[in-house]
Amino acid sequence: MSGHDVMTADFVQDDKTTALRERLGSRSIVLVGMMGAGKSSVGKRLARRLNLPFADADIEIEQAAGMTIPEIFAHHGEPAFRDGEKKVISRLLENGPMVLATGGGAFMSDETQAAIARHGISVWLKAELDLLLRRVRRRDDRPLLKTDDPGTTLARLIDLRYPVYARATLTVVSHDVPQDVMVEAVVDALAGHLGAEPTGETP
Numbered sequence: 741m742s743g744h745d746v747m748t749a750d751f752v753q754d755d756k757t758t759a760l761r762e763r764l765g766s767r768s769i770v771l772v773g774m775m776g777a778g779k780s781s782v783g784k785r786l787a788r789r790l791n792l793p794f795a796d797a798d799i800e801i802e803q804a805a806g807m808t809i810p811e812i813f814a815h816h817g818e819p820a821f822r823d824g825e826k827k828v829i830s831r832l833l834e835n836g837p838m839v840l841a842t843g844g845g846a847f848m849s850d851e852t853q854a855a856i857a858r859h860g861i862s863v864w865l866k867a868e869l870d871l872l873l874r875r876v877r878r879r880d881d882r883p884l885l886k887t888d889d890p891g892t893t894l895a896r897l898i899d900l901r902y903p904v905y906a907r908a909t910l911t912v913v914s915h916d917v918p919q920d921v922m923v924e925a926v927v928d929a930l931a932g933h934l935g936a937e938p939t940g941e942t943p
Contacts, residue, residue, distance in 0.1 A: 759936035768836035776875035
């Protein structure tokens with residue numbers, strides 16, 4: 741069973757989303773950023789908003805490997821996980837257009853960045869450390885945060901990753917607001933980038 745599907749419930753048809761879909765063509769929208777930035781939750785709602793399939797790269801990796809990500813890290817190590825991650829994301833991008841949520845480390849790969857640039861538009865959901873900490877503490881399945889001081893670890897990852905995330909096509913700041921508000925912020929950013937803002941003129 742694949743981790744991606746089409747979500748059509750509550751699909752809002754309007755001039756902006758129609759124009760956005762047309763200008764997107766076969767490209768996918770790829771959400772990048774830190775764990776806890778909201779990539780999966782925003783991505784699902786964004787896919788529904790645009791009537792596109794949604795895929796979560798982490799779920800696809802787990803299905804391909806037949807084990808959870810913590811198990812992959814424990815049994816095979818991070819390098820093996822990253823290798824599988826690159827392959828899964830490359831495969832998913834061949835099947836666009838879709839909304840694709842990626843894991844926090846995925847965009848660190850030059851190879852993955854290049855694949856995303858060929859087949860999609862990258863959107864960095866940029867969140868501050870305190871917001872990320874509040875969110876990641878709700879879950880206990882983050883292999884990179886299995887340390888004595890997750891806050892320090894997360895801060896170190898931010899220092900390492902944010903300059904790379906900044907290479908994304910678009911940056912949208914992730915706030916502690918309802919996810920639908922974040923979805924509209926992403927839609928507005930994409931519409932502006934693609935020139936899909938409605939003009940208000942009648943044909």
